[in-house]
Amino acid sequence: MPSRILIITEKPSSARKIAYALDDSGSPRNAKYGKVSFYVADRGDDELVVVSAVGHLYSIEQEGGGWTYPVFGIKWTPTYTQSKRASYTKQYLDAITGLAQNMDGYVSACDYDQEGSLIAYNIIKHGIGDKALVKSRRMLYSTLTTKELVSAWGSMSSSLDFPVIAAGKARHEADWLFGINLSRALTISARSFIDYKKVLSIGRVQGPALKFVYDLEQSVQSFIPIPYWKVSAETVIDGITYSLEYEKPRLEREVHAKDVADACRGKTGKAVEIKTEESRTPPPPPFNLGDLQREAYRHFKMNPSATLEAAEKLYLGAYISYPRTESNKIPPSIDVKDILENLSKNPVYMVEVKELISQKRFRSRPGKGDDPAHPAIHPTGQKPRRLKPEEQRIYDLIVRRFLASLGKPLVQLKTDVTVDVNGHLFFMRGVLTQRQGWAQVYAPYYMSKDQHIPEIKKGQDIPVTKLSTRRQYTKPSPRYNASSLVRKMEQEKIGTKATRSNIVDTLYYRGYIKGQSIFVSELGEKIVETLERYCPEIIQVKLTRDLEEELEYIAAGNKDAETVFSDVVAELKPILTKFKENEIQIGRSMSNTIQNKPAEENIACCKICGHERVDTSVFCHRHHVAYANIEAGYQQWRYALGYQWLEYLEKLVKVSGSGNYAKEIITDILG
DNA sequence: GCAAGGTC
Ligand SMILES: [Zn+2]
Numbered sequence: 001m002p003s004r005i006l007i008i009t010e011k012p013s014s015a016r017k018i019a020y021a022l023d024d025s026g027s028p029r030n031a032k033y034g035k036v037s038f039y040v041a042d043r044g045d046d047e048l049v050v051v052s053a054v055g056h057l058y059s060i061e062q063e064g065g066g067w068t069y070p071v072f073g074i075k076w077t078p079t080y081t082q083s084k085r086a087s088y089t090k091q092y093l094d095a096i097t098g099l100a101q102n103m104d105g106y107v108s109a110c111d112y113d114q115e116g117s118l119i120a121y122n123i124i125k126h127g128i129g130d131k132a133l134v135k136s137r138r139m140l141y142s143t144l145t146t147k148e149l150v151s152a153w154g155s156m157s158s159s160l161d162f163p164v165i166a167a168g169k170a171r172h173e174a175d176w177l178f179g180i181n182l183s184r185a186l187t188i189s190a191r192s193f194i195d196y197k198k199v200l201s202i203g204r205v206q207g208p209a210l211k212f213v214y215d216l217e218q219s220v221q222s223f224i225p226i227p228y229w230k231v232s233a234e235t236v237i238d239g240i241t242y243s244l245e246y247e248k249p250r251l252e253r254e255v256h257a258k259d260v261a262d263a264c265r266g267k268t269g270k271a272v273e274i275k276t277e278e279s280r281t282p283p284p285p286p287f288n289l290g291d292l293q294r295e296a297y298r299h300f301k302m303n304p305s306a307t308l309e310a311a312e313k314l315y316l317g318a319y320i321s322y323p324r325t326e327s328n329k330i331p332p333s334i335d336v337k338d339i340l341e342n343l344s345k346n347p348v349y350m351v352e353v354k355e356l357i358s359q360k361r362f363r364s365r366p367g368k369g370d371d372p373a374h375p376a377i378h379p380t381g382q383k384p385r386r387l388k389p390e391e392q393r394i395y396d397l398i399v400r401r402f403l404a405s406l407g408k409p410l411v412q413l414k415t416d417v418t419v420d421v422n423g424h425l426f427f428m429r430g431v432l433t434q435r436q437g438w439a440q441v442y443a444p445y446y447m448s449k450d451q452h453i454p455e456i457k458k459g460q461d462i463p464v465t466k467l468s469t470r471r472q473y474t475k476p477s478p479r480y481n482a483s484s485l486v487r488k489m490e491q492e493k494i495g496t497k498a499t500r501s502n503i504v505d506t507l508y509y510r511g512y513i514k515g516q517s518i519f520v521s522e523l524g525e526k527i528v529e530t531l532e533r534y535c536p537e538i539i540q541v542k543l544t545r546d547l548e549e550e551l552e553y554i555a556a557g558n559k560d561a562e563t564v565f566s567d568v569v570a571e572l573k574p575i576l577t578k579f580k581e582n583e584i585q586i587g588r589s590m591s592n593t594i595q596n597k598p599a600e601e602n603i604a605c606c607k608i609c610g611h612e613r614v615d616t617s618v619f620c621h622r623h624h625v626a627y628a629n630i631e632a633g634y635q636q637w638r639y640a641l642g643y644q645w646l647e648y649l650e651k652l653v654k655v656s657g658s659g660n661y662a663k664e665i666i667t668d669i670l671g
Numbered sequence: 672g673c674a675a676g677g678t679c
Contacts (some may be wrong), residue, residue, distance in 0.1 A: 011678060055677030067672070079677095088679065115677055172676070179674025187673070203674040316679075324678085499675060506674095 002045035003104040007139070008053060008096060008120050010110035013315075013322070014144055015039060015052035018109055021149035022048055033095035043153075049099055053110070057093045058122035060176045069184040070576040072569050074176060076126060093127055100128045106136040108160060111373035114555070117161050118168030124160075136160050143375055145333045167554040170561035174547055177568045179203035182538055185579040186527065186586075193587025201510055202531065204547070205495040205503050207539040210520070212488050213480055213513050214528045217520045222626040224633035225473035225657040227640045229257035233264065233426060234466040235419075237454050244419060244426035244464065253640050257469040260424055265467040269421030271460045276416075280409040283438035285328040285367025286376035286402050289497040290490050292323070292394070295401070297483035299445055300393050304486045304501035310394040311377070319384045320398055324498040325374035328367025334375060336362040336406065342381025349399060352441040356406050364405040378402045400442050407438030415453050419462045426464075428453055475657050479517045492541050526590040534586070535575045608664050619665075626661035646670075 009015040019028035019039030028041035028050070038051040061082055063073030080090040100106070106128070108120030117138065124132050138161050141152035179202070186200040202210075231246035251257050287295070292311065293304035302310075311323035330336065337357070344353040356362075367376070379399045387395060415430035430453025433439075439446050456462075480488065482504050489500045507513045512524035520528070528539060537543045550567075553559035579586065604613040606620035617624045630652070637643045643651065649666045652658050 053677090054679060057677095059676090060674090069673095111677085119677065168676090172674090175675050177674090181673085183673035199672050201673055205675065312679080496676070498677070503675080 002047065004047045004049065004102065005105045005107060006096075006100055006103045007048055007050040007107040007109050008123060009050065010053055010055065010116055010119055012037060012052045012054070013318075014109070014111075015050045017144040018149055019048070019050040021144075021146040022050075022153055033098055034091050036091050036095035038095060038099060049103070050109075051096050051099055052092065053096065053119055053123060054089055054092050056115070056119055056122070057089050057096075058126055060172055062180070067184065069181045069188065069579075070572065071181060071184075072177065072572075074173065076122060078126075093123070096123055097127045100132065103132075104135070106132050107139050107156065108136060109139040109141075112140050112142055113373050114164055114168040114171070114551075116373065117164045118172070121160060121165045121168075133160070142372055143331055143333050145335075148333055163555050163557040166561040167551040170554055170564040171547065171551055173561065173565050174568045175204055177565075177572060178538060178543075181572055181576055182531075182535060185534075185576060186530070189530075189579060189583040189586040190590050191587065192583040194591045198511070200527065201506065202527065202538055204538065204543055205489070205499070206506060207531065208492065208494055208541045208544070209485065209489055209503060210507055210512050210524055211528060211539040212485065212492075213507075213518055213520045214525065216477060216479060217525075218622065218625070219659075220476045220479065221659040221661045222622070222629050223476035223657060223659040224629045224652065224662055225475065225655050226633060226636045227254075227471055227473055228252055229254065230470050230472055231257065231260050232468055232470070233464050235428070235462050236465045237456075237462075240452075240454070241465075242428055242453065244428060244462075247425040247427070251469075252636075254471070254642075257471075261467060261469050263422040264424050264426075264464050266464065267421055268461050268463045269419045269426065271417050271456050271458055271462055272420045273418040274415070274456060274458055275418075277414050278434070279412045279414045281412070281437075281439075282409050283365045283405050283407045284401065284442070285365050285369075286330055286378055286405045287398060288326050288328050288367075288369040288371070288376055289323055290326070290369075290486065290500075291328070291367075292377060292398065292401075293486060293501060294483050295397060295445065296394060297481070299397070300390075302390065302393075303482050305482075305505050306390065307394060308498075308501055310388075310391045311398075313391050314384070314387075314395055314398070317384060318380055318382055319395060320380060321376075321378050322374045323377050325371045325377060326369045326497050327371035327374060327376045328369040330364035330366075330376055330378060330402075330405070332363075334378070336364065339379060339381040340406075342383075343379060343399065343403075346383050348396075349403065349441075352403055356403065359408075361406045361408070364402070397445060400445065404438040404442035404446075407441060408435065410437040410439040410448065411435040412448075412450075417453065417456050421462075421464055428456070428462075473655055473657055476659065479515075479519060481516055481518060485518060494541055494544050523590070530586055530590060534578055534582070537571075608668055622661050623665055626659060627665055629659075630662055630665060 019041045020026060022043050023041035024043055028039040030039055041048040057079055058076045059079045059082060060074050061077045062071055063075050078093055079086040106124055110116030110120045124136055137156045139152050139156050141148050183201040190196045190200055229251040233244040234241050235244055293307045296302040296307040314320045315323050340353050340357050343349050377398055379402055384395055411434045413432040413434055417428040419426045431451040433450055439448050485504050486500045489495050495503055511521055512527060514521050531539050550564050606613055606623055607618050608623045609620060611620035614621050614624050619627055634648055637648045653663050653666050
C-alpha cells in the first residue's frame with residue numbers, strides 16, 4: 001500500500017536536503033504553500049512531503065492575565081500569537097498544518113537534540129492533533145549528507161522519543177517559572193519605592209553571568225598590587241643586538257635585583273648550552289561558534305552577537321554550513337574534496353586550495369567540541385556574492401580556518417642558548433620557520449614571527465652590553481569583555497551556543513553591566529545583592545547543574561515533567577512570599593537615594609561606607625575583604641622592600657592597580 | 672513588559 005508521509009524539519013535548509021536525499025531520482029518537486037517552500041519526494045511507492053518549521057513554533061504563555069506574581073498557570077500556544085517579532089512563523093505553522101491533512105504517517109526530522117524533539121512534538125500535538133501523535137516516528141541524523149539521511153530514514157524509531165520530549169518540556173517550564181516570577185518580583189519591588197520605567201529581569205543563565213562580572217569587580221576593587229623586579233639585558237654579537245632573557249621572570253625582593261645587577265652588569269658570560277629542536281605545531285581544528293566568535297573579536301573587535309548575525313547571513317546564502325554548532329569536527333561523510341574543488345574557483349583561495357587537492361589533504365584535524373546535530377563550521381564552496389564588509393571578514397576567517405585545519409603542521413627550528421654570567425643564567429632564543437604548513441593560509445590570523453639568532457659555539461664569550469632592573473607591580477585579573485564573558489559561560493556550561501552572546505547583550509540592555517571592558521553597574525550590584533539575600537539559587541551555576549540532573553532522569557524515563565514542574569513551584573512559593581513581604585525595603589535598597597548613608601539606626605554600620613557590618617569586624621563585607629588583603633599585602637611589601645606600615649599605605653594609594661575599596665580604607669586610616 | 676531556547 002503506498003503511503004503519504006509528512007516529514008517535519010527544524011529549518012528550511014534541512015527540508016531541502018532531506019527531500020533531495022530521499023527522493024529515488026534525486027529530484028524532488030518543489031512547491032509552495034503560501035510563501036513557504038516544501039518538497040514532494042518519491043521513495044518506492046511512498047510519497048514524502050517535506051516541510052519545515054523555523055525553530056520553535058509553540059512557546060509558553062501565562063494562563064490568564066495580570067502582570068503580577070506569583071504566576072504558576074501556563075499554557076503552550078503558537079509563538080506567532082505571542083509577539084510581533086515572531087509573526088512570520090504563522091505561515092510556516094499554517095503550511096505544516098495545511099499539508100498534514102490526509103497523511104498516513106508523520107516523521108519528526110528536527111535537529112538531533114532535545115529541543116529538536118520538542119519542536120516537532122509541539123507542532124504535531126497542538127497543530128495537527130493527538131491522532132497524528134501515535135502515527136509519528138523520529139528520524140535522527142547528525143550530518144545532512146545523502147548517505148547518512150538515507151540510513152537515518154531506514155533506521156527510524158517506531159514512535160516519538162517521549163522521554164526526551166518531556167525533558168525539553170520540563171526545561172522550558174522550569175526556566176519560565178523562575179525567569180518570569182523573579183523578573184516580575186524584582187521589577188515590582190523596584191517600582192514600589194521609585195518611579196522606575198524600565199523592566200528588570202533575571203534568569204537561570206542571566207543570573208550566574210551577572211554574578212561572574214560582579215565577583216570579578218569585587219576582586220578588582222579589593223586588589224593589592226605586589227611589587228616585583230624584572231631584569232632585562234642585551235648582548236651585541238657582530239654588531240647586532242640580541243636580548244638576553246633572565247632565568248627568573250620575576251624577582252620578589254629589591255635586594256635580589258641589585259644582586260643580579262652587581263654580578264652581571266658589564267660582565268662577560270659564556271655560552272654553556274646550545275639546544276636546537278624541531279618543533280611541529282599541528283593545524284588548528286575547524287571552528288565551532290564559540291571559537292569563531294572569539295577569533296572574530298580578537299582580530300576584528302566584532303561583538304560575539306554581531307559575529308553570529310554575520311555567520312547566519314552566510315549560512316542563509318548557502319556559503320557556509322550551519323553556524324550554531326559546538327562541534328570542532330568535520331565527519332568523514334562530508335565531501336571535503338568536492339568543497340575544495342568548488343573553492344578553487346575563487347581566485348582568492350585558488351593557490352592554497354589547489355595545493356591541498358594535489359597533496360590529497362581531505363582530512364580536517366578534529367578538535368575537542370562535539371555536537372549531536374551539526375558538524376564544525378565550514379564553507380560550502382559556493383562563491384559568495386555581494387557580502388557586507390563584516391560578512392566578508394567572517395567568511396574569509398571561516399574559509400582560511402577550514403583550509404588551515406586540512407594543512408600540514410607548521411615546522412620550526414627552535415634554538416635555545418644558555419649563557420652563564422657569574423652563576424646567573426640568561427637565555428637567547430631563536431626561531432626559524434622551515435615549513436609554513438597550515439600557517440601559510442591562516443597567515444592573516446596567526447602571527448608567527450621568526451627570531452634571528454647568530455651561530456654560537458659552546459664556550460663562546462657573550463658580553464652583557466646592557467642590563468637594567470625595573471620595579472613592576474602585579475595586576476588584578478583583567479575585566480571581562482563580551483568575548484571572554486561568553487567564554488566563561490561556555491566553560492561554566494550555562495546557556496547554549498546560540499543564546500550566550502544574546503544573553504550578554506541582555507545584561508547590557510538592562511543596564512546591569514557597562515563598558516567594552518565590562519564593569520558591573522550600581523543597578524547590577526543591587527540586583528546581585530538582593531538576589532543573594534532572597535533567591536541565591538538564581539545567581540548560581542548549581543541551579544543549571546541540578547536542573548540538568550533532573551532532565552537526565554526524565555530523558556531516561558525515570559521521572560516525568562509534571563514532577564519537576566511542581567517541585568519548581570514548591571521551591572518558588574516561599575521565595576516569592578518573602579519578596580512580597582519585603583517589596584518596599586527591596587525597592588528602597590535598589591534605589592540610589594540611600595547610597596552611602598547608614599541603613600538603619602539599630603544596625604551596626606561599616607565605618608567606611610555605612611553598609612551593614614559583618615560580625616567581628618568594623619567593616620561591611622567588601623571593606624572587610626579589602627582590609628584583609630591590605631594586611632596580607634603588607635607582609636609581601638615588607639619582604640620585597642622593607643617598608644614600614646605607614647610607608648606602605650602611603651605608597652599603595654598611589655600605585656595604579658590598587659582597588660578602590662582598599663584605597664577608601666587607606667584614606668580613612670591616613671586621615 | 673519578564674526566561675531560555677529554537678531560527679528568519
Ligand atoms: Zn563598607
